[in-house]
Amino acid sequence: MNTVKCPTCKTQVAFGSPDFPFCSDRCRQIDLGNWATEQYRFSSPIIPTTGEEGAPLPPPDSDLED
Numbered sequence: 001m002n003t004v005k006c007p008t009c010k011t012q013v014a015f016g017s018p019d020f021p022f023c024s025d026r027c028r029q030i031d032l033g034n035w036a037t038e039q040y041r042f043s044s045p046i047i048p049t050t051g052e053e054g055a056p057l058p059p060p061d062s063d064l065e066d
């Protein structure tokens with residue numbers, strides 16, 4: 001078996017194809033478009049948590065050294 005299924009249209013694609021593992025550049029663009037859409041949808045709620053190990057805040061009593 002020297003073929004795989006195109007992720008986009010499930011067509012058999014031979015190893016060595018210029019657009020492998022896609023059957024064509026069109027299917028490659030479609031798949032990348034879907035992937036980008038997924039990334040965009042998941043990227044919004046991801047907010048890095050800061051405060052625990054981020055930039056340490058100076059001690060609150062640092063102004064009382066005088």
Ligand SMILES: [Zn+2]
Pocket residue numbers: 006007008009010011022023024027
């Ligand atoms: Zn295809």
